[in-house]
Amino acid sequence: MLKEILLGIIIIFSxxxxxxxxxxxxxSNSFSGALVGSSDLDLFKVSKERGFRKFTKWAMFICGLLFLTLALIIRLL
Structure with missing residues (x-):
């Protein structure tokens, strides 16, 4: 029962x-530009995210961390 509930939660996070x-x-910069050596990529440039971009970055980080944690918990059960 607990495993099915956690599986439903992990589907929501995915x-x-x-x-x-x-x-x-x-x-984000395109992956194809990185492959062909585009000069407009600022991969290591320090940039401050503000507003919605900052929210999406942190929401993605938190969802990914919770997804990984739940996947490990499901595996251990």
Whole structure:
């Protein structure tokens, strides 16, 4: 019973991660630009996120951490 509840919660977190990654995609640099050596990539530039961008970054981090924790708990049960 507990395993099924945790599985339902992990599915909710996975959907949240997918939605957050779609919301973050316009702000990230493209992967293809990194492959071909585009000069407009600022991969190691220190930048401060503000507002919605900061919220999505931290929400993605927290959802990912909770997803990983729940996956480990389910595996141990």
């Amino acid at each position: 959907v949240c991660i997918m939605i957050l990654s779609l919301l973050m995609s316009p702000h």
